[in-house]
Amino acid sequence: MELSQVLGTRSLGGNLFITRFRSPNIAFAVLPGQFVMVSFEGVLDPLLPRAFSVCDVSGEDVFLFYAAIGKGTRMMSELRAGDMVTMNGPLGRGFPDVSAGKMVWIVVGGSGMAVVPLLARRLNRRDAKFEIFSGARTESHLVHFDGISTRDATDDGSKGYHGTVVDLIKESFQKDKPDKLFACGPTRMLEAVQSEFGGTVPTYLSVEAPMACGMGFCQGCPIRIAGGEGYYLACKDGPVFRSDEIDFGMGGDSE
Ligand SMILES: Cc1cc2nc3c(=O)[nH]c(=O)nc-3n(C[C@H](O)[C@H](O)[C@H](O)COP(=O)(O)OP(=O)(O)OC[C@H]3O[C@@H](n4cnc5c(N)ncnc54)[C@H](O)[C@@H]3O)c2cc1C
Ligand code: FES
Incomplete structure (x- = not known):
């Protein structure tokens, strides 16, 4: 504190x-x-x-x-x-390390862009390679930070690829694949990333759940454990989970 x-x-x-x-x-x-x-x-x-x-x-x-x-x-x-x-x-568990020379694709939606500057700094220090795919409904909702370039997708085609950021990744996967995929954004986007790419490359999702304590005390941020009984706590066990660890059946925001 x-x-x-x-x-x-x-x-x-x-x-x-x-x-x-x-x-x-x-x-x-x-x-x-x-x-x-x-x-x-x-x-x-x-x-x-x-x-x-x-x-x-x-x-x-x-x-x-x-x-x-x-x-x-x-x-x-x-x-x-x-x-x-x-x-x-x-607090919590962040994104895993990426080794020098490996490529990570970072998929963000909305205020999920918040994780990018510190992550980019770390990846640069590690000599890892990365590309950022940023999605929004329309151009005015896209977030940009100075010095950080993104491949943009908008639902209405007002900037960049016309379609969702998940569609953009799907198309890009036909030419190339990263060593790891990181995603941060609304739960609907994370679910799509999980189902489309989770079985293809190691995929890590930063989940958002309403949080009261942030430290594992209040039990207010459950995320169902994939294929099993019980729940992780997003604040303590996450917020970053490997895609095959979790099931979005409960917990997370509803956007
Ligand atoms: C681990 C984590 C990291 C986050 N990082 C960021 C960040 O970097 N930048 C950022 O803008 N936001 C981030 N958020 C979301 C942020 O915590 C909420 O937007 C904030 O708590 C809203 O507070 P408020 O009092 O303004 O809104 P409230 O009046 O409490 O809520 C406004 C609306 O937002 C919804 N809401 C509130 N909290 C959440 C939540 N956690 N997830 C989804 N919907 C929510 C409510 O249901 C309500 O509809 C993060 C959340 C988590 C759990
Ligand atoms: S926010 Fe209290 S247990 Fe997660």
């Missing part, structure tokens, strides 16, 4: 924001795909902390990228330099 000072919040257009925090312990320890739980100092509503993937780090600073969709995220977007929050993390 770390009391973290806000250094600034930047709008990326629409309801998308990046907030920068001074949070040295988390910046030092975090691995790509791990997350933090953020609580607002002296605030009773929302009472529960909110979960965010660590988007990037720079020195002692942590960047969170988010869509302001409800009370907590709107409050985040109004944070200004000097404000304080409590950040618990880094």
